[in-house]
Amino acid sequence: MVRFGRAGCLHRGQGTLKNAAKVKPCGDDLPMTDEPKKTGFFKRLFGGQDGAAEPAVADAPVAPIPSAIPTPDQPKKKWWQRLKDGLSRTSSNLGRGVTELFTKRKLDTDTLEELEDLLIQADLGVDTAARITAELSKGRFGKDIAPEEVRAVLAEEIEKTLTPVAKPLVIDPAARPFVVLVVGVNGAGKTTTIGKLAAKFRAEGRQVMLAAGDTFRAAAIEQLKIWGERTGVPVIAREQGADAAGLAFDAMKAAKDAGTDVLIMDTAGRLQNKTELMAELEKVIRVIRKGDPAGPHAVLLVLDATTGQNAVSQVEVFGRTAGVTGLVMTKLDGTARGGILVSVAAKSGLPVHFIGVGEGVDDLEPFAARDFARALVGLDEG
């Protein structure tokens, strides 16, 4: 049965926390990349706890949903400040590391190697780290160099890597509905991102509909309904355990009938190495295409920054199976290794549409290369 989840009685489970005791590191049973992981000074600097992402469990209670619509008495922080605060764990580690490396030391083979290690520990990836250090040494080798200069070069090189992928998600008004399919591993932040996107599109005056395609978890359906209620957006849902492809069919029909501009479809979190679940995703896509051969018009892969280099493998597999058209990276505030975005961007070349630096509705914004690069290395807005 199709239910429109706009009505009031949706607060069951609201405000409860996902049970931290039930989760295990996301990377546990996933194919990891062979990026070298260093120990010692840099390990201590970067904590070594990242990779402990939060895969959701099937019976996890609903995640807390922050107020979707900020009330006037909530002082609204500028996005730059949110970004800077969100990336502070990475930027303070990088900044401290650079200062310790380059105070009263020349730019020589040792310092360059140590800088490369520092960048790898921040998850920028081996290739990017090597390219940046090579660039830094040009014309400066054997000379004194101030930490500020190193930071400026870092920001410049990171910006260069990111500029080609910093692309907005363009909603084609000719596609009605413009179907956005949201995919990713468990707990990456898909449902939360959908809620934030719904609020954004509504603020732009678009008619939005949500589809609770994560039929696996009752809590996920409830969570999406709450976001729907808060953002004033109808939610198409079926009961827990229902066929996800059937739900996609219902949602396509309902969105067409209602003349909706944007239909955002949630999907169950799935590990990229679980083939039967990946096959289910392909089925959902086939059903969407029956409704509109050009759909889904965007397939957003939500990546949790705290999963580190495993994000690279997620991009590969979801890209192959679901035809990912763009990325959203969440939880950049929860890691000292925010450089993972640079690594993923450099390797995949996929557009990065949005980044998330917190749980609030305003903590997701379109991705801007320069702002990100400067905030990542602890420089001011430039």
Ligand SMILES: Nc1nc2c(ncn2[C@@H]2O[C@H](COP(=O)(O)OP(=O)(O)OP(=O)(O)O)[C@@H](O)[C@H]2O)c(=O)[nH]1
């Ligand atoms: N700190 C932080 N937390 C976030 C961010 N985005 C999402 N979260 C939190 O991450 C947790 C998981 O988010 P969900 O939206 O439920 O993730 P999901 O991918 O839908 O999860 P499944 O339905 O289990 O696949 C929630 O507690 C969110 O509030 C972010 O940018 N920063």
